[in-house]
Amino acid sequence: MTDASKRRWVTSLEVAQLAGVSRSAVSRSFTPGASIAEETRWRVLEAAEQLGYRPNAIARSLNTRRSGLIGVVVADVGNPFYARLVEALAIEIQARGRAPLVFVAKEAGATDALLPELLSFQVDGVLVASATLSLRVTQLYTAARTPIVLLDRMADDGEDVSGDISADNVAGAAMVAELFATTGRRRPAFIAGLENTSTSRDRAAGFVAGLARHGLSLAGRDAGQYNYAGGQAAARRLLGARERPDAIFCANDEMALAVLDVARGEFGLSVPEGLSVAGFDNAAPGALAAYNLTTVDQGLERMASEAVGMLEGALDASHPPGRLRLPCRLVGRATTL
Amino acid sequence: MTDASKRRWVTSLEVAQLAGVSRSAVSRSFTPGASIAEETRWRVLEAAEQLGYRPNAIARSLNTRRSGLIGVVVADVGNPFYARLVEALAIEIQARGRAPLVFVAKEAGATDALLPELLSFQVDGVLVASATLSLRVTQLYTAARTPIVLLDRMADDGEDVSGDISADNVAGAAMVAELFATTGRRRPAFIAGLENTSTSRDRAAGFVAGLARHGLSLAGRDAGQYNYAGGQAAARRLLGARERPDAIFCANDEMALAVLDVARGEFGLSVPEGLSVAGFDNAAPGALAAYNLTTVDQGLERMASEAVGMLEGALDASHPPGRLRLPCRLVGRATTL
DNA sequence: GCTAACGTTGCACACGTATGCAAGAGGTGG
DNA sequence: CCACCTCTTGCATACGTGTGCAACGTTAGC
Structure with missing residues (x-):
């Protein structure tokens, strides 16, 4: 005993x-x-x-050089979209017989410090959902032959990653432009998220391009850091301007909710008659009766599924880098005509 | 080369x-x-x-019999409170130099299947946020000398776990009862979450006990499975009854939002004049201007921190099981008088 | 009945690190 | 100058599993 x-x-x-x-x-x-x-x-x-x-999985992996662990790195947890993404990824990873090692960066820049640490846990691959990622880190992973797949973000030219995957932000934003234009809006404005992210840039570009097809151009532009307070401030600036926009497209739902609150509560505007509002992400609060926000759905589950699939493809074979743009779906609700 | x-x-x-x-x-x-x-x-x-x-952390742990991995098991991902909890736990775990291995059970019962699998990854300990957990599993962990700490849930008598930790749901619910009573409400009702969970039971008990101290008793009672649709249905039943309640306390915020939508949209009630509403969790959507929901904050970050601390305590020493009830904080907003 | 082929098994080593033990180096006090 | 102690170092082994290789038994084919 x-x-x-x-x-x-x-x-x-x-x-x-x-x-x-x-x-x-x-x-x-x-x-x-x-x-x-x-x-x-x-x-x-x-x-x-x-x-x-x-x-004993530990002992096994010492031999096979396969830990069965997949690193999931996410920055900006404040953004609820990333929280849902992590969950979807975790479910997808464990469905394939592996285990997700989740690392959360409190600040956006902290991702760089996390990734080398993850490497010492012998992860087979890493999924990164972070706006920023230094070149030095990707080189580290290339040297270790550990594949990286970027989520919700395009890889820059110099970045040596196994692939990137994101929604077709350009097309999604264009659908909103189309909606605004065909419902008679003439003064559309845009609220960006974080200016240096590819998602925000693409949504801006798609929106502007979509407007141009209908002979419209941007009647206002601001940025709200993807969060409520930022959206609030941007909304006040846009709606307080002399020539007020008659439609606002926000780079995510959280900012769109802020716009709605400001428009109704502080400017007494009626939505959608006086102002059309649309967001991006199809987040849960937007579906609540008091908001009923028109938005763009990114197909989160499919994104997670494709990302893990892409990573697995890069695991054994020396796959060429993959790039995937998933189609978006316009969710028309009560904040647009 | x-x-x-x-x-x-x-x-x-x-x-x-x-x-x-x-x-x-x-x-x-x-x-x-x-x-x-x-x-x-x-x-x-x-x-x-x-x-x-x-x-190489893998090789190291083969020797030290310490993997540095901590399992985090969560069921019912639909509930946003658990999503936030997982994030807080992940941050806390990595802050202590360990790594969180996150497993998500799609159904409540699936937790039992996940835990043995987690054991083969040689986790040093496990944090479980799940309403159900079979005795067989806890015995498995006891045999493997791997500590388990239960979150947001009390351990039953037979369960051999290293500790449990949760908010003081009884006291938190009593604060809501107190608020209702002192603001002149005479017909308070309660909407439970999942009937077989300790959180829902404690919130019910605390609410009833708090009411009793002011000579009040429950004017209605229903259950809404902790989600929006369930809360909606429960609200319709309660508000459609002959003797309508003048205050409703919901076991979580998501159901409380449903109550607000139903009360205003379908019954034309004004809140808080015609009906007081309070929730539990201090979830993000409740803070939005259109709802401004009175709720009870569980101190999520502290709960995560204490849980990891308790687990670490059980790691080396054969600590006696710990039980912790964290104080709640009433967040008074616009849905109560 | 003999040989070749095949399926199955055990041996031995490998994976990369931690650590008890003994030996060596260096210093101190008598 | 010697004995003793402390600090540092290398050797050897352990952790628990996977797998190439050779040997074994069995069967089929002729």
């Missing part, structure tokens, strides 16, 4: 002894496709069951 | 050769408090830096 109390784990050796075989047989019994007689495997599995044996 | 291209990792041996020492010296250089001359450590660290060496 004194001995048993110190032991935390049943090893393959004990199972082997109980089943009357060698450790190799035990190992092979748990390795799909290994050369082992069906009857032997049964005996081993029964012995394992009896002892409560589970293969 | 052909050789270097196959090698993914710099090992301690290579660092040792470059620094002109043995592997042991390299190992000790990276072990705080190990017996190593300061000058030797410098030489080793410099060589390591030059080669880009990082200790």
Whole structure:
């Protein structure tokens, strides 16, 4: 008993002894496709069951050089879209028999410090949802032959990553422009998120391009850092201007909710008659009865699924970098005509 | 080059050769408090830096029997409170130099299947935020000497866990009862979440007890499964009854938002004059201008911090099980008088 | 009945690090 | 100058599993 109390784990050796075989047989019994007689495997599995044996994933990965761990790095947790993304990724990863190692960067710049640390945990690959990522870090991963896939963000030219995947932000924003134009709006404005992110840039570009197709141009432009307070401030500036816009497209839903609150509460505007408002992300609060916000859905689950799939593709084969732009879906609700 | 291209990792041996020492010296250089001359450590660290060496955490944990991994298991992801909790836990875990292995159970019952799997990853301990947990699983963990800490849920008597931690739901709910009573409400109702969870039971009990202290009793009671649709249905039943309540306390914010939407949109009630509404969790949407929901804050960050601390305490020493009830804070806003 | 082929098994080593132990270096006190 | 102690270092082994290789038993084919 004194001995048993110190032991935390049943090893393959004990199972082997109980089943009357060698450790190799035990190992092979748990390795799909290994050369082992069906009857032997049964005996081993029964012995394992009896002892409560589970293969030690740590020891296994030391040999196979595959940990089964996938790093998930996310910055800007304040943004609820990223929170949902992490969940979707975690579900997708564990559905494929791997385990997600989640790292959260409190500040946007902290991502760079996290990634080398993740490497020491021997992750097989990393999914990064962060607006910023230094070149030095990607080189580190290239040297370690650990694939990186970027989410909700395009890779810059110099970045040596295994792929990037994001919604087709340009097309999604263009759909909003189309909606504004065809419902008679003549003075459309845009509120950007973080100016240096590819998502915000693409949504701006798509919106402007979509407007141009209808002979319209931007009647106002501001930025709100993707959060409520920022959206609030931007809304006050835009709506307080001499020539007030009659439609505002926000780079995400949180800012759009702020616009709605400011428009109704501080400027007494009626939506959508006096002002059309649209957001991006299809976040949960926008669906609430008091807002009923028109927005663009990015297809979060599919994005997560494709991202993990792309990473797995890069795991064994030296896949060429993949780039994927997923189609968006316009969710028309009560804040637009 | 052909050789270097196959090698993914710099090992301690290579660092040792470059620094002109043995592997042991390299190992000790990276072990705080190990017996190593300061000058030797410098030489080793410099060589390591030059080669880009990082200790292999997998190999290390095989020896130390400490993986540095902490399992985080969460069920019911639909509930945004759990999503925020996972994030807070992840941040807290990595702040203490460990890494969170996040597992999400799609259904409430799936937690039981996840936990044994987590064990094979050699997690040092597990944090569980799930309403249900079978006895068999806790026994498994006890056998493996892997501590479990339960979050936002009390341990039942038979459960052999290292501790549980939750908000003082009884006291928090009593504060709402107090608020309703002192603002002249005479017909208070309650909407439970999931009936078999300790959080819902405690909030009900605290609310009823608080009312009793003011000579009041429940004028209505329903359940809404902690989600919007359930809250909607419950609100319709309660508000459609012959003797309509003049105050409703919901076991979480999401149901409270549903109550507000139904009360205003379908029954034309004015809040808080015609109906007081309060929720629980202090979720983000409740703070939006269109709702401005009175609620109870659980102190999420502190809960996460205490939980990880409790788990760490149980890691080395055979700590006695800890039980912690964190104080709640009433957040009075516009949906109550 | 003999040989070749095949499926199955065990041996031995590898994965990369931590650490007890003993030996060596260096210093101090008598 | 010697004995003793402290600090540092390297050697060897352990952690638990995967897998190439060779040996074994069995069967099929002729």
